[in-house]
Amino acid sequence: MSRVWNFSAGPAALPPAVLERAQRELLDWNGSGASVMEQSHRGKRFIAMAAQAEADLRALMEVPADYAVLFLQGGATQHFAQIPMNLAGPDDSADYIVSGHWSAKAASEAGAYVRVNVAASSAADDYLKLPPRDSWRLDPRAAYVHYTPNETIHGVEFHDVPDVGDAVPLVADLSSNILSGPLDVSRFGLIYAGAQKNIGPSGLVVMIIRRDLLQRAGRPMARIFRYAEHAAADSMLNTPNTWGWYLAGLTFQWLLEQGGVAAMADLNRAKAGLLYGAIDGSDGYYRNPVDPAARSRMNVRFDLHDTALDAAFLQESEAAGLLALKGHKALGGMRASLYNAVPLAAVEALVEFMGDFARRHG
Numbered sequence: 224m225s226r227v228w229n230f231s232a233g234p235a236a237l238p239p240a241v242l243e244r245a246q247r248e249l250l251d252w253n254g255s256g257a258s259v260m261e262q263s264h265r266g267k268r269f270i271a272m273a274a275q276a277e278a279d280l281r282a283l284m285e286v287p288a289d290y291a292v293l294f295l296q297g298g299a300t301q302h303f304a305q306i307p308m309n310l311a312g313p314d315d316s317a318d319y320i321v322s323g324h325w326s327a328k329a330a331s332e333a334g335a336y337v338r339v340n341v342a343a344s345s346a347a348d349d350y351l352k353l354p355p356r357d358s359w360r361l362d363p364r365a366a367y368v369h370y371t372p373n374e375t376i377h378g379v380e381f382h383d384v385p386d387v388g389d390a391v392p393l394v395a396d397l398s399s400n401i402l403s404g405p406l407d408v409s410r411f412g413l414i415y416a417g418a419q420k421n422i423g424p425s426g427l428v429v430m431i432i433r434r435d436l437l438q439r440a441g442r443p444m445a446r447i448f449r450y451a452e453h454a455a456a457d458s459m460l461n462t463p464n465t466w467g468w469y470l471a472g473l474t475f476q477w478l479l480e481q482g483g484v485a486a487m488a489d490l491n492r493a494k495a496g497l498l499y500g501a502i503d504g505s506d507g508y509y510r511n512p513v514d515p516a517a518r519s520r521m522n523v524r525f526d527l528h529d530t531a532l533d534a535a536f537l538q539e540s541e542a543a544g545l546l547a548l549k550g551h552k553a554l555g556g557m558r559a560s561l562y563n564a565v566p567l568a569a570v571e572a573l574v575e576f577m578g579d580f581a582r583r584h585g
C-alpha cells in the first residue's frame with residue numbers, strides 16, 4: 224500500500240485509522256452481516272450509530288442543549304439558499320460579510336430569497352485581508368449576519384468570533400475549519416459545514432442551529448427544505464446519506480481519541496507555523512501574500528517567485544508523494560490544505576521538498 228501526503232482542499236484527506244476501520248467493517252458492519260450502506264436508516268443499528276455520532280459531535284464542540292444538530296445533504300452550496308429560505312421572510316434583509324470566494328457566493332445565492340446587504344467586503348483588497356470589524360455596516364433589523372470564518376480558496380481566516388451583539392443571529396459557514404480548534408457555539412445562531420474537509424466524505428452537511436431559529440416562519444416551502452422538519456425527524460425526514468453519516472461518526476470518535484479540538488488546535492497551529500515559517504524564511508523564493516494576521520491555518524497559499532517554475536514544482540512534488548498542491552484556478556500558484564487529518568509529518572515532508580526544490584532550481 225502506498226499512501227501519499229495529501230494536501231487536497233476537499234474532498235480531502237481522512238485519517239487512515241478511520242479508513243482502515245471502515246474497511247474492516249465494510250462487509251459486515253456491527254455484526255449485521257451487511258455493510259452500513261446496505262441497510263435501513265430506520266433499523267436499530269443505524270439509529271444507535273446516528274445518535275452516537277451526534278453525541279460525539281456535541282461532546283467535541285460542547286454544543287449547548289438548546290441547539291439542534293442536523294445531518295443534511297446538498298452541500299454547503301444548497302444551504303447558501305436554504306438558510307435565507309428558513310431564517311428570513313421575503314421582505315427581510317440579511318447582512319453578509321464578504322471576505323473571499325465562498326462568502327461572495329453565499330451572498331449572491333442568498334439574493335434569490337432575501338435582500339442582501341453586503342455589510343463589509345475585502346474585495347478591493349483582493350481578499351488578502353479581512354474587512355476590519357469597525358468597518359462593518361450592520362443593520363440592527365437584519366434577519367441574520369452571515370460570514371465565512373475560513374475562506375478555503377483565498378486562505379484567510381478569522382481567528383476570533385466577531386462580536387455582532389446578541390440581537391441578530393450570527394450564521395457561519397465553517398466548511399473548511401469546523402473542529403479545527405475550540406469554538407464557543409453559543410455565540411452563533413447557526414453553523415453549517417460541508418463534511419468533505421474536516422469530517423468525512425462529500426454529500427453530507429453538518430448543521431448546528433439554535434432551536435428558537437427553527438420556529439422562524441420563513442416562507443411557504445416544501446417540507447424537505449424546512450430545517451424544523453429535519454430537526455423534528457432527527458435528520459431522517461427522508462433517506463439520509465448513511466455512509467457519510469457513518470464515516471463522520473468514525474471521524475468524531477477518532478477526534479475524541481486524539482484529545483478533541485484542543486489537541487487539534489495545537490497540531491494545526493504547529494503545522495501552519497512550520498509551513499508559513501518556511502515560506503517567509505525562503506528569501507522570497509516562496510511567497511504568501513495574505514496579511515499575517517488573517518492567514519488561514521487550514522489553507523496555506525503560496526506562489527513561487529517565478530511562475531515558470533510552477534509546472535516543475537507540481538510535477539516533482541507529485542513524484543515525491545505530495546498530492547494536490549496546485550492552487551485554485553482562480554488564483555493560480557500553490558495551496559496546501561492542512562486539515563485535521565493531515566499529520567505534522569506531511570508538512571515536514573512538504574517543507575523539506577520545498578527547500579530541496581529551491582536549491583535545485585536556484
Ligand code: PMP
Nearest residue numbers: 298299300325375396398399417
Ligand atoms: N463553503 C466553503 C468555505 C467551501 O470551502 C466550500 C467548498 N469547497 C463550499 C462552501 C461549497 O461546498 P459544497 O461543494 O459542498 O457545496
